[in-house]
Amino acid sequence: MKRRQLIKNSLGLMTGLTLAQTLKACGGSSPDSSPPADSQAGSSGGSSTAPSTLTMVHGGGFPNSLDLHRVGTNRPAYGVSWVLYDRLMTFGKKQLPDGSVSYDYTILEPELAESWEIAADGLSATFKLRDAVFHDGKPVTAADVKWSFDRAVSIGGFPTFQMKAGALESPDQFEVVDEKTFKVKFLRPDKLTLIDLAVPIPIVINSELVKPHLTDDDPWGTEWLNNNDAGGGAYQLGEFKPNERLTLTRFEDWKSGPLPQIATVTLLNVPEAGNRRALLERGDIDINFTLSEKDEKELSESDQFNIVSTPIENCLYSMDIHSNPTLNGEENPLGNVKVRQAIAYALPYEAILATAFYGQAIPLSGGSTTPQSLDWPQPSPYKTDLDMAKKLLAESPYPDGFTTTIAFNMGTKEWAEPTVILIQEALAKIGIMAEIEKVPDANFRSVLVEKSRPMIMNDFGGWLNYPDYFFFYAYHGQDATFNGGSYKNPTMDGYIEAALASKPGDPVYEESVKSFIELAWQEVPRVPLVQPTLAVAMQPNIQGYQYWFHRQLDFRQLAKT
Template identity: 35%
Template sequence: MKHLLASAALGALVLATPMATTDAWAETPDDQLVIAMTLNNVLTLDPAAITGGETVQILNNVYDALAELNPETKELEPRIAESWEIAEDGMSVTFNLRDDVTFASGNPLTAEDVAWSMKRALELNLASASGFKSRGFESDKADEYFVAQDDHTFVLNLPQQDDPKLLIMTLTQAGAGSILDKELVLENEQDGDMGQAWLTNNSAGSGAYVLTDWRSNEHVILTRNENFWGDAPEMRRVLMRHMPESQSQRLALEQGDIDIGYSLSKPDLTALQDNPDVTVETVPSAGFYYLAVSMKDERFANRKVREALRYLIDYDGINTAIMPFFGVEYKRNINSHAFGVLPQPDYELDVEKAKALLAEAGYPDGFDTTIRVISTQQFLDSATAIQGTLAQAGIDAEIITGDGGQIYGAMRERDFELLVGRGGGGRLPHPDSNLRALAYNPDNSQDAGLTNFQGWRTSFYDEELNTMIENALIEGDTGEQIQMYHDIQRYMDELVMSIQPFSERVVTAAYQDDVDGVIVDVWTSRVEDVVKDR
């Protein structure tokens, strides 16, 4: 522990050093990676309780998982599990673990640690439990689900018919999939809390780094794990600095005081693109920017009205003028990185076609309505652009702004007409991840209160589509499963869904040009392979 305290003190000293203010180009140390990001949402570092991409970005470097998603292809790849076998009936997965892994503490990592970590997440019933509970796992049956067959064989038993691939993808995520050092955590247990208090600001992982210091809304310091089972990271220390202001991140990048900047605004990213010493990289992420309708409103329950709206979005104009660094033109309800996704449909802004559809629906002169939108710039600008194209077809839409609680609260209450928002699942590269969020709705009654389903929020219900989604999930033949997802997308095109994406979400980071191995997407980001080419 003494060496950790010493590292924390040294790291804090480095952080306290003022940023360079001269015109001379500064450089961060060759063996130290300095990242600027927003740490407002980092409330705990206990894997069982974490929420938000920033916390995932931290813990991906501290904890290992059985498998990982390739950042570029989104394919499943081994990590702590060298291999796995799915049972013929699809109701269990057997993982064969590496035999050379130790935790940072020096304790060996065994299948018992894997089983205990997952039981802990489920039984504590905090944020990370949702990854299991949404798949039918129940806390009082945890011992049946998570089984250590021997030291290096872990068996995951499914509680119900599901797609085992989707469960493995779930276990790649920091939180539900994080493997903890059972012995170390229980040594620090307080009043039966399974180490929750201690893990708030300590770590018990086997990842490339160890949590050395966390100061809320100031910084996180990670130090190289000398017991790491993989190749030793070139970066000895990682400093994650709380720097929420985009202009501060831009200045720090220009002066060489940081290596990587997240949370940069469009103007600053645009300016950095012209800097030969800085790389600006944009990659696909989860979910969409979309126009949603409430089908409680008889106008939007009319399929031809929804189809008219499909032709009253200037997809190209919005994505060219408003969405750079935030989104790219996209029209499907399944993310581009999911398997089985079809090419994008060919509809585009066509006011005359929309007018004809509105006339067929009984609204030749259009109608008055409202668009709810949060006041963040790219949302508001998109809503304003849609307001303009709706007007060309006679639809007079008043924009109502508010914060996230007000706007999405109205959606959760099913008390809106039109809404420009962002969401739709997709953190996992599986079609079901999007379909459950956007299309599936098992009970459309108001009393059901299924606010996690955006199909329910928009009062969209189609029993045949529900059945198609359920059947595709449990199809064991990969080729047949892909065909079923193709059929679902074509059927959704015919239905005209209540949520129409106009942009697929992307994430953007800027980093020094001599820094290699940066993974921009926070959900798969690890820095163990980052090097500085100096």
């Protein structure tokens, strides 16, 4: 079946008037010791926009908040927070086989901390802060760092879970030594602790700017930070009009790295992939980030733009299946493992890859029944087999099928909508009638948190490139945001925790990783579909692009010639 027969949508190009209105509205080292701070200046770097400005569009939704710690903040907001705020450390970089540049999680480099030292017993790290200031001119102090870290481990939800992934769990672990010295005490030796300080969550917030806005109902100032800038990063907030545009301006007093070449960044909200492509082809924007798979394929066949496509490590697109016996107070057929296995055998993997992804993804079906390596993701043993699907469903308490729903994020509709339509058709062949729920992008993170949908399309990717980190978020019984199937199994938890407590090369680590992968395939609370790629199209005069694990653009590294 052709993709265009699946969806009646309006991906045609904008009219010239609409394009003009849109643009007019928007005008205006080793982990144990720190290496020397990088002092190299960025390279010189448009389209029809000025050399010191960058205008871009973004697939996958639009930032719905300026507060990364707020419940429901979506992935596009990560990129804004990444440049509004500093972290103590950042990652180094490496060249990939295709010549493109990626972050390197094995190398930690200074950001707000100009140096750090690990204690002789390996149970603490002491950071020396730069002589830096926030956007309002207030000096950055260790007290700000502590307040920010206390917030991250205490506010709950995703930020607290992320900190816990690195064994950062209590405000008692954070100490102000003096105004420019900050200490982190480790609960135990853990391979994730230091690198967890370089992910988006442990931002450093101007605590004195936020404190006047604290209330008994909002002790961490989330309502105020939702729409306001309290950072000291390379860019400061210019204008934020939700669901329309966001503008950032370079912070001239930034001290935590080379001053960016781009002075002003404007992010436009253009939901339709075809319209984003039209803006790029007209030269009205500099970057089309997170290309649809269709545009990735077609634009790659021309030499008009710079195209970079990178497999997203530690990431898979999946259909998550709610695995609890009850859901919303009612009996849940999906809580039966044979039902979930039947669904996994019913899915049309090859059609999904060809139709929804235009072949621009790595297939994850038809693998061995036992893990062949520690690589993640790797192909699961499931492949399309309707006879097996019908047999398994007949062995379940629901041999005649049932009705259910599949929810997906409209911010990812380019791939998610054709995928769920194909899945809907396939499940009907074995007696499972699924209605489709379209969730607005701004609400989808809240839906993930609620755990209230029977089946949901998920695109989780682990920030820290270890399989146990992915499983801690996606399969552990603590039921993190990205455990879309709300899966809980003490045996699985034991395997994950054993892997987290060990390191690659340790026999315990290898045994634990293979065990939790195999159990995930047996229990199938999520059905792996593909490993995606992250693709970006840039005008020829854009330089400095680098792939990041958080799947967002780092404006600090970009330049226009």
